[in-house]
Amino acid sequence: MTNASKLYQFINCKILRNHRIVKEDIWVRDGKIVNPERIFYDEKISADVKIDCKGLLLAPGFIELQINGGYGYDFSFIENTEAGIELVSKKLLEHGVIAYCPTVGVLMGQPFLVHMWRVLLSIKKRKVPILPTAFWIIKMAYLNWKGCMELKKRNVIVSLGHSTADLLEGEEALEAGASLITHLFNAMLPFHHRDPGLVGLLASDKITQEKKIFFGIIPDGIHTHPAALRIAYRVHPDGLIMVTDAISAAGLNEGQHKIGQLDIEIRDNKAFIAGTNTLCGSIATMSECVRNFMKATGCSPEYALESASLHPAQALGIEDQKGTLNFGADADFIMLDETFEIVSTWISGQLVYNRTTDL
Template identity: 50%
Template sequence: MCENSKLYKFANCRILRDHKIILEDLWVRNGVFVNPEKLFFDEKKPADVIIDCKNRVIAPGFIEIQINGGFGYDFSFETKTEEGLAIVSKKLLEHGITAFCPTVVTSPEQIYHKVLPKLKFRQGGKHGATILGAHVEGPFINKEKKGAHPPTCILSFEKGIEQLEKTYGSLDSVRIVTLAPELGNSAEVIQSLKQRNIVVSLGHSIADLSQSEEAVFHGANVVTHLFNAMLPFHHRDPGLVGLLASDKLCDTHPIYFGLIPDGIHTHPAAMRIAYRIHPDGIRFLKLHILSSSKCVC
């Protein structure tokens, strides 16, 4: 019998169903969940393998789409990139993260050229989480909201999408780009990235709500670390934060957002507000396990 065709029964496990954690067995075959009722009545087949979970929780793996490094490694440095990926990938898997986007912050052009080719898609397994491709956070951001990004490396879209190709060297390994939508030629860039199936996230920006909505209409659909590195919420113009309640986007232009839920970058009350306003939009929480290294330009 093929190993993959075996019927597995995960017994004594807790699973999430209807917003509750319940005690229930889980049946799997060929990597797919199987309905135990059909097994009993139609196949009358017992499990080939029974795994006692001893009351542990079985849950879907987390996907981390913005992690700048960790465990002593920084993805924005050209040295020990492969070693860092191997360590971070393995450590993340230990914490329930099954896939991630290694993130490179605003850096000199030569860093992108050397690092990004090493961050291409790689299937994970027991030795580590899947690498989905790179998230490049910058350098096409607003200097007024640079945060820890080095200002001397920040660029604009002078030549549109060609500027990105020149800066990054190639877009082959890139899966997410964080940019400031108020920059000139941003509409063209966002549309070009979307055509290449690259996710556009908005952040490190002073965009008003109108500029933010326009970016979403052109293909952007994520906000990078909501509340941080953007204009604070204002009742006359809520800026990027206002996307969560925009009546112009509706269901045709879904918007998602990330948060840094450490209680420092984002107050718990602010997180609750974001969740209550747009609960379907929260899709990732940025891990705060970054290396202490800084980019030097």
Template identity: 45%
Template sequence: MASSEVSSANNIVYQYYNCLILWRHKFIREDLWVRNGIILDPKMLFFDECKKPDIRIDCHGLYIVPGFIDVQINGGFSVDFSSHENVEEGIQKVAKGLLGYGVTSFCPTIVTSPRDVYHKMIPRIKIRNGSKDGAGVLGIHVEGPFISKKKKGAHPEDYIIEPSNGIKTVEDVYGSLECIKMLTIAPELPNASEVIKQLVQRGIVVSLGHSVGNVLQAEAAVNNGASFITHLFNAMLPFHHRDPGIVGLLTSSKIAKNRKIYYGMITDGIHSHPAALRIAHRANPEGLVLVTDAISAMGLPPGVHKLGQQSLTISGFTAHLTGTDTLAGSVATMPYCIKHFHKATGCSMEQAIEAATLHPAESLHIDDKKGTLEYSSDADFVMIDESFQILKTFIAGEMVYSCD
């Protein structure tokens, strides 16, 4: 193909019509315009370029929403990001599988592991754009080992440590911080404040979790730059009226100096009671971020599977450390989490979708391009019906999945 033909093909204008699009927090009956993988402003197209669409696509009354973003996912489809031998192959398998669930970008999550595992895995997980080959990788979420042993959850206690030498310990443990996008830390650990400051200066989103920290320690961490909470309610002190702990950050906007505090919630119907979801959502609806916390068994039948260095048993939608009653991540998919959240809280369809799109994008400071259908943003979007069923997934304007 000649270069002029390539240029012409790249400049094709697509018009998706007869649809409801999620536009600035509301579904409106409007068309979606796409060119070169970017969402267009039709007024500029008409008046500045005097151009009409090259291809018109009838959406038959479906909903168009931004592509889903999962900032905490440990694996899926038999792949565990903390122990998979062929890291690149594992990332590719999960990235491809996620397209069928409307996830267009994600943060592969590595749980508490030996130092050599981090040194092996982290350099081989690269940030990349999504395509027909799979969802985009936004960067790594390292969940541990700088957490509390008292709230370790499914994390192996032998590998949990403190940042005894501050940021130097962090660098020594991980080997490289280059592709780390989010890091979970317990705010009560020694040197946590200084570590948080330095991580934020390097552009890493700091999340608080797996902690017995009190509310003062949590607020101090926020003042030092922490802006996220890892799976709210799980692996932290329960709410107490005299010391609400990390949960108290839900209403701490003044402490956060008018910055939003975002918090992940695993809405699989198991990790948090519907009443807990309602309390969190009503206290801070704009900060809620749906995460799957999915493990290697997502998409697999019941049985025994691996999570990092440990074994777990799957029964229905429940995953436990083998031989215990300790919950070990989730096997629910993002569409299931959205649907359950919508039903459990009674929130609007728009709010349920934005908790898996706009809010995670905002928490990672990428909402200028992801998690939205605003003009000039990436054309990563999903066609769904009113029951949240994924019908088609698009990345950069290219259809990468169809239920047909």
């Protein structure tokens, strides 16, 4: 385990920085990425420890904006959310996810708020430093324009989805402060050329430098057709955020599982309601999504990796700390091999997952 106050130099690697993959070292101290030029001239010291990355690619760790559970846990079940968060947080590291927003599907109201408070407390109390920061996305029904403004004022990010809103309503929400679309194409009106619906927001003329719109999209190879991925990618590349929208069954083996009241069957890497051919949600991992997306759209690896790191960080307004390998950012990164499989995951400069050995 790495020691925080020491100066670490990750050598012999390629890194993703400023939308480009370059041959460069990464320097880390106290959990942050530091500028080695300043250290060289001001402190006149060399690294305490050099870590040989053996030619691997270093990229910012993935940030998952939408995940409902996994490994048999559903975040929405009040009874075991804490245990679920605990396990999923660790397991996600295997797929390069260093921060995520557990999606909690309940309506606003007193019982929910109490529940959310309990979970937040359990995260705060946790001493293990390796666990990802948690953010919250609240699925909300019946949010009106006024509610949107209120939430924005409280620094809550409002995402539009699970909705039959038309484009005009979408634009009103945008004006009121909404800045994100929940899994584009899924659970919204399909694109129609006279009423483009929420999908139309991607090309809305209400979008400006100040009023940006980001959108989640599920590139699990099942929930969004490759052509739909390509359309979204070509229309609004800067706003695209990969999400898995994974459900409780993600990470479980093939076969039948009872989760809560639900019987789920995993077959051919898909999750069905047991005994039927009805899909019940995504079980993809973020690293699979990145590879799927690259294959479907032919985009550069730089773009694909940033769509799962930089873009979600921008949507959350935390790009100074996460989603980049810039100086001053948290040293949360992943190492990938040439097939873009995760080799290791690092949080605050500490190794938290390594493919070759069990931690």
